[in-house]
Amino acid sequence: xxxxxxxRFAPSPTGHLHIGGARTALFNWLFxxxxxxxxxxxxxxxxxTRSTDEYIEAIIEGMxxxxxxxxxxxxxxxxxxxxxxxYADKLVKEGRAYYCYCSPEELETRRKESMAQGRxxxxxxxxxxxxEPVPGIQPVVRFRMPVEGQTVVDDLIKGRVSFxxxxxxxxxxxxxxxxxxxxLTVVVDDVDMKITHVIRGDDHLNNTPKQIQLYNAFGYPVPxxxxxxxxxxxxxxxxxxxxxxxxxxxxYELGYLPEALVNYxxxxxxxxxxxxxxxxxxxxxxxxxxxxxxxxxxFNPEKLLWLNSQYxxxxxxxxxxxxxxxxxxxxxxxxxxxxxxxRWLSRAVGTLRERSKTLLELANSLRYFIAEEIEFxxxxxxxxxNEKSRDLLAALKEALASVPEFSHDELEKVFKxxxxxxxxxxxxxxxxxxxxxxxxxxSPGIFDVLExxxxxxxxxxxxxxxxxxx
RNA sequence: GGUCCCAUCGUCUAGUGGCCUAGGACGCUGGCCUCUCACGCCGGAAACACGGGUUCGAGUCCCGUUGGGAUCACCA
Numbered sequence: 001x002x003x004x005x006x007x008r009f010a011p012s013p014t015g016h017l018h019i020g021g022a023r024t025a026l027f028n029w030l031f032x033x034x035x036x037x038x039x040x041x042x043x044x045x046x047x048x049t050r051s052t053d054e055y056i057e058a059i060i061e062g063m064x065x066x067x068x069x070x071x072x073x074x075x076x077x078x079x080x081x082x083x084x085x086x087y088a089d090k091l092v093k094e095g096r097a098y099y100c101y102c103s104p105e106e107l108e109t110r111r112k113e114s115m116a117q118g119r120x121x122x123x124x125x126x127x128x129x130x131x132e133p134v135p136g137i138q139p140v141v142r143f144r145m146p147v148e149g150q151t152v153v154d155d156l157i158k159g160r161v162s163f164x165x166x167x168x169x170x171x172x173x174x175x176x177x178x179x180x181x182x183x184l185t186v187v188v189d190d191v192d193m194k195i196t197h198v199i200r201g202d203d204h205l206n207n208t209p210k211q212i213q214l215y216n217a218f219g220y221p222v223p224x225x226x227x228x229x230x231x232x233x234x235x236x237x238x239x240x241x242x243x244x245x246x247x248x249x250x251x252y253e254l255g256y257l258p259e260a261l262v263n264y265x266x267x268x269x270x271x272x273x274x275x276x277x278x279x280x281x282x283x284x285x286x287x288x289x290x291x292x293x294x295x296x297x298x299f300n301p302e303k304l305l306w307l308n309s310q311y312x313x314x315x316x317x318x319x320x321x322x323x324x325x326x327x328x329x330x331x332x333x334x335x336x337x338x339x340x341x342x343r344w345l346s347r348a349v350g351t352l353r354e355r356s357k358t359l360l361e362l363a364n365s366l367r368y369f370i371a372e373e374i375e376f377x378x379x380x381x382x383x384x385x386n387e388k389s390r391d392l393l394a395a396l397k398e399a400l401a402s403v404p405e406f407s408h409d410e411l412e413k414v415f416k417x418x419x420x421x422x423x424x425x426x427x428x429x430x431x432x433x434x435x436x437x438x439x440x441x442x443s444p445g446i447f448d449v450l451e452x453x454x455x456x457x458x459x460x461x462x463x464x465x466x467x468x469x470x
Numbered sequence: 471g472g473u474c475c476c477a478u479c480g481u482c483u484a485g486u487g488g489c490c491u492a493g494g495a496c497g498c499u500g501g502c503c504u505c506u507c508a509c510g511c512c513g514g515a516a517a518c519a520c521g522g523g524u525u526c527g528a529g530u531c532c533c534g535u536u537g538g539g540a541u542c543a544c545c546a
Binding site (some may be wrong): 010011012044097101102104107111114119121122140157163167172181183201203205227229230232234236237267273277291297298302304353415425426429430444446 | 474475494496521
């Protein structure tokens with residue numbers, strides 16, 4: 001029996017959970033769930049100057065919203081400094097790492113020189129074979145890379161990738177303040193946490209041979225790697241704020257459903273034949289690295305929007321009614337803490353479901369259902385509330401007074417009879433009524449609008465519209 | 471610049487040597503449905519980057535070119 005699969009998502013808390021990170025987390029989660037493995041959340045906060053607790057919270061918030069639950073953690077690397085130091089000390093004792101006394105300025109100068117001369121930007125090995133410490137300087141610890149041979153990364157997505165060891169730099173594993181750097185912590189933790197598959201963005205592919213050398217130095221087996229292609233913006237540059245919303249929670253604010261984002265993100269780089277819309281269970285069942293593409297993908301907000309509309313259409317009005325409440329409050333459509341008849345709201349939502357691409361849109365459309373007083377769009381008022389429609393509206397108002405039941409079907413009968421009596425088309429009545437009810441010219445079917453509004457509000461709005469004409 | 475990765479419609483992609491007259495989806499677009507707007511349905515335009523090989527046969531395999539991306543920190 002093979003060992004249980006263990007994967008991890010290891011963000012650094014120097015910003016919110018963004019689209020790219022979320023996708024990495026998602027693929028890890030999918031793979032773990034698919035293979036009955038363990039999903040670990042590890043916070044890589046060794047850059048203490050840029051990491052904050054607020055961002056840790058923000059990342060956790062984003063993961064929870066997306067429904068990416070983890071089995072272990074969150075672990076924080078800052079809680080584990082002693083472990084990293086002991087590993088580093090071990091390497092120094094074995095001669096696989098050494099103290100380096102070169103100053104950052106010195107290194108910077110040499111880098112610039114190398115750049116100018118077109119040579120590879122690599123540490124020159126000045127302190128590699130130093131016998132005596134240099135007094136008065138706090139050294140860093142560098143890992144001694146092999147200078148010959150190749151290191152091969154057997155990647156689940158990219159295939160076999162080979163690097164010349166002479167290209168590998170003697171990387172710093174301990175800073176002069178004795179804190180560990182990324183390449184040390186990531187290897188030590190992956191070893192310590194028994195990670196079997198490292199799934200991350202392919203911007204890490206170039207780090208991988210160095211890390212493999214570290215595994216070798218520690219005498220630990222190398223995990224399997226899967227390097228996901230990057231997500232790009234519309235200009236094919238790495239996705240950034242310039243391209244619009246990049247933080248996951250920004251999509252919450254915009255009125256997206258988490259399952260829509262998840263579905264979109266997973267289809268960015270992964271496919272399952274021609275299928276576009278997946279349930280979470282299907283995703284878990286179908287996921288495989290074999291179907292992950294190698295090429296970077298451009299983030300396409302339009303398709304995400306379409307997916308969101310699909311998920312909204314397929315959500316129950318009851319669920320949507322609950323989800324839209326915060327948006328109603330934020331939009332000032334209802335007062336915070338104001339009571340709401342959720343059954344009624346669900347009916348209103350039901351009429352709007354297939355014409356709202358986001359919860360934000362849905363909330364805004366709900367405005368005319370909920371508000372006591374509607375506001376007219378001038379153009380709509382001018383076009384439909386006029387001499388021509390006044391008598392029709394008045395006739396409808398009168399006919400409505402005696403309607404047995406304020407339902408779609410009964411209302412349709414009333415409309416038909418009014419229209420017939422006046423010798424006009426349905427739309428000649430429907431549009432003025434629509435403006436009277438909603439203030440504008442776009443809405444759900446007019447019988448549905450009236451049914452949801454109810455008799456009292458309908459009559460009231462009819463009266464007001466008639467007054468507007470005079 | 472060195473190293474590494476990548477390359478099918480505008481975008482996400484199917485394609486694992488003959489099933490490809492290159493399929494689906496978003497977007498765009500023509501029409502239908504219709505009380506408006508949507509939803510839905512039917513149709514259309516739209517791609518194998520280029521050049522060499524290999525093969526009876528190449529979008530699919532190999533090489534090169536071009537183009538894009540990543541990375542080269544006492545960041546992660």
